[in-house]
Amino acid sequence: MSLVKYICVYCGSSNGRLEAYGDAGAVLAQALVKHNIGLVYGGASIGVMGKVADEVLALGGEVIGVIPKALAHKEVAHHHLTQLHVTDTMHERKMLMAELSDGFIALPGGIGTFEELFEIWTWAQLGFHHKPCGILNVAGYYDALIQFLDHVLAEQFVKQGTRDLLMVELDPYILLDRFINYQAPPIKTWLNKAEI
């Protein structure tokens, strides 16, 4: 039986330029519900965030929102979720989202999405968690970032093992299959860098 019960989705509080971004959120939502996986996300009703949550709810799935009180109004907290946690701070929000989730997926989004993705990937690199992390590269949105990450690898500021912790797929069903079958590699952290 799969150990993946909840997946955290990081994505834009805006819709972005293309309808494809929101549409991809809806397809990811369908894939989650099909696998009986609950959604954990930032709790907003707007942008790609709102699209993913609305589609999971429309299909009868479970949605847990986590929003800091300072943003509950600004980001228009979604009031029809299965559960909405309102935290005191942004750090508590991200920590709770991480604790509740068995894996992390980024859809297209802005700097908030990047910050969340990079933090959770960094935590995987350090062995603070052993959960899968991935990007859904919708309409080539993340092509330039992936190219830059190859540059970072070539310039030896990141190791191949760390780069490999971040999966990149176009199809949410393929990404979810990889998550469900994921076996975390042994992590060599900066603590035992001498062995790397």
Ligand code: AMP
């Ligand atoms: P964005 O991708 O910028 O539209 O933001 C997506 C989500 O990330 C929103 O729920 C933002 O509240 C959140 N966010 C923005 N800045 C940060 C940050 N520094 N740390 C964590 N989350 C953030």
